[in-house]
Amino acid sequence: MxxxxxxxxxxxxxxxxxxxxxxxxxxxxxxxxxxxxxxxxxxxxxxxxxxxxxxxxxxxxxxxxxxxxxxxxxYEGEALKVMNKSADVLYEDCSNENAEQTTxxxxxxxxxxxxxxxxxxxxxxxxxxxxxxxxxxxxxxxxxxxxxxxxxxxxxxxxxxxxxxxxxxxxxxxxxAEYSGVSMVEINILDAKNQFPDIVEMNGLGSVFALDDYKGMLAQMNGDGKIRVYLSFKAPKEWLHNNGINYENLKEAKQELLKLFEDWSPELKKYIHYANGAIFPRRIYMLxxxxxxxxxxxxxxxxxxxxxxxxxxxxxxxxxxxxxxxxxxxxxxxxxxxxxxxxxxxxxxxxxxxxxxxxxxxxxxFFEINAAEKLTELMKTHYVE
Ligand SMILES: Cc1cc2nc3c(=O)[nH]c(=O)nc-3n(C[C@H](O)[C@H](O)[C@H](O)COP(=O)(O)OP(=O)(O)OC[C@H]3O[C@@H](n4cnc5c(N)ncnc54)[C@H](O)[C@@H]3O)c2cc1C
Structure with missing residues (x-):
């Protein structure tokens, strides 16, 4: 030994x-x-x-x-919904919302x-x-x-x-580590559970992947009642810092972000409207x-x-x-x-x-055309037995 x-x-x-x-x-x-x-x-x-x-x-x-x-x-956090930009739910697995310890x-x-x-x-x-x-x-x-x-x-x-x-x-x-081609803007809705019950109802107790137009809103309920949302974009490396978004000013940043999701459902845009916490620009890297x-x-x-x-x-x-x-x-x-x-x-x-x-x-x-449909297909064939 x-x-x-x-x-x-x-x-x-x-x-x-x-x-x-x-x-x-x-x-x-x-x-x-x-x-x-x-x-x-x-x-x-x-x-x-x-x-x-x-x-x-x-x-x-x-x-x-x-x-x-x-x-x-x-256990309830494993719930997942896949949506398109119209907020149509194409895939849903909320089987553990009652926190049964089966997941x-x-x-x-x-x-x-x-x-x-x-x-x-x-x-x-x-x-x-x-x-x-x-x-x-x-x-x-x-x-x-x-x-x-x-x-x-x-x-x-x-x-x-x-x-x-x-x-x-x-x-x-x-x-x-090289840039993967994907950039994210992380926004946070603090105390969503108490302050914004409508979005909690839409989001559920787990995650939402809303995908369309080569971008996404990836939202997750956290244990402290906060909803963290990664607004995700297929974009050149420089985009995150030359897109005109002022990350130092949440109000202004939200206006710019809303423009990027202009024709998305009002329900999904609430993720941006309600954001009241920290905002972080993130580039995704990979080996x-x-x-x-x-x-x-x-x-x-x-x-x-x-x-x-x-x-x-x-x-x-x-x-x-x-x-x-x-x-x-x-x-x-x-x-x-x-x-x-x-x-x-x-x-x-x-x-x-x-x-x-x-x-x-x-x-x-996640960043292909009809991504929500494709992810739904993948979830049904690959991840669910
Ligand atoms: C947006 C996002 C979402 C993610 N979601 C998930 C998910 O749902 N599930 C999942 O499994 N993973 C997820 N990940 C990935 C996950 O966070 C990382 O893969 C994981 O944290 C890697 O763990 P690690 O211990 O290797 O490194 P890290 O967690 O990065 O820890 C490295 C540690 O080393 C320290 N350190 C760095 N450099 C030095 C140095 N020079 N000297 C001394 N200390 C140093 C750092 O301060 C840090 O504490 C996500 C990542 C991102 C970016």
Whole structure:
């Protein structure tokens, strides 16, 4: 069995990095998580995630956190409606609106998931305010880590769980995250549950995908009663910042956004009219489908760092956590840490390529002509048995 005193550094305290830290700690290892943010509350953590049985939930079982997750996840959040721009509902699955615990993809807010994972790890093992600048490979297979705050560390294994723009990826791969061709403007309707019952009735307790004209309104009810909407566009990279929308002024931005959806149903436009919270422009980036690298001693990647993909299959967080559990399982069952990492990579490359390809297919479909009809067909044939 691998010497448990091996120095393992995990860069990034996202769902992937924290799941890895938790499972390794449970097995008696002492990994250290280096996180660039200064605290758990420095940044807004984003929307709701559905965790699948074969990925996110599997990882939580391995981490001994499944019962805790079950107690706080939202089964009713899996409800889904697919609409066109006239607000015709072409596909609806609200079978879990009564919160029966039968669904395979219950929802959890990203912030709640991160807090659950953070609470589950030994707090001394998390080094906040440690933003990795770069890592240097040493001749003996170790790596020297250089942080923005001036600190350095030398470790036996460094795991890049540092997301889309990983600082460790260049050590193993020449690929970089490229713009996917899709841009989003995220708007938020705070306290929708109490203040805007009409839109809650239309939206339901889960998600709405309203698609037409090569754009979309992707809305999701969050656990705190907020509806988060990603207004999504197939657009050139520069569009997000040369489209005349002033993101600093919500009122003005809403007027511009309404123009972009001028001939959409008044019911759907309420998502924009009612927006009363933060507004974020977002470009969606991705790595090439099937991204992989030749194994290098002492360094590996997981999650978005390894296989960044668009959110159109809801797989990113799920995969990050699955990777973490696969890597941890491999480390805890091999005698040689290098072999453990190599075996994890082989397995991960295979399943990640499959999901990245499904995600890419979904993304293309969301922005095709008659996208709502096509997605409905896909839901009926592919996702419903
Ligand atoms: C709009 C949108 C919607 C999404 N919806 C879903 C969904 O429904 N379901 C789903 O499964 N996924 C979804 N995703 C994807 C999901 O959020 C990511 O795939 C997931 O968070 C990846 O986890 P991770 O741990 O690999 O990286 P991250 O969550 O990105 O975490 C990386 C961590 O590393 C830290 N970090 C970064 N650089 C450094 C550095 N240099 N030094 C130290 N620390 C660093 C960051 O601060 C962060 O804490 C969505 C993504 C987007 C953009």
């Amino acid at each position: 691998i010497n448990k005193n091996k120095r393992i550094a995990i860069i990034g305290a996202g769902p992937g990095g924290l799941t890895l830290a938790r499972i390794l700690q449970q097995a008696g290892f002492n990994p250290v998580v280096f996180e660039g943010e200064t605290s758990a509350t420095q940044r807004e953590q984003g929307g709701t995630l559905d965790l699948t049985e074969d990925m996110g939930q599997k990882a939580l079982r391995a981490a001994g956190l499944f019962d805790q997750f079950k107690a706080i996840c939202r 395979s993809r219950p929802e959890i807010d990203r912030k709640v998931l991160r807090q659950m994972l953070l609470d589950s790890v030994n707090q001394e093992a998390i080094k906040w305010g440690h933003k990795l600048l770069y890592a240097t490979p040493l001749e003996n297979g170790q790596h020297k880590l250089h942080f923005e705050n001036g600190a350095t560390e030398t470790v036996d294994l460094v795991v890049g769980a540092d997301g889309a723009f990983s600082k460790l990826r260049p050590l193993v791969s020449k690929e970089t 090439p489908v099937g991204h992989k690298w030749t194994h290098k001693k002492g360094v590996t990647l997981l999650g978005d760092a390894a296989h960044l993909m668009s959110p159109f299959a809801g797989a990113g967080a799920n995969l990050a956590m699955l990777d973490a559990s696969e890597l941890a399982l491999s480390i805890t069952t091999h005698d040689n840490i290098d072999e453990a990492v190599y075996n994890y990579e082989l397995k991960m490359f295979e399943y990640a390529a499959e999901i990245a390809s499904e995600t890419k297919r979904n993304m293309d479909l």
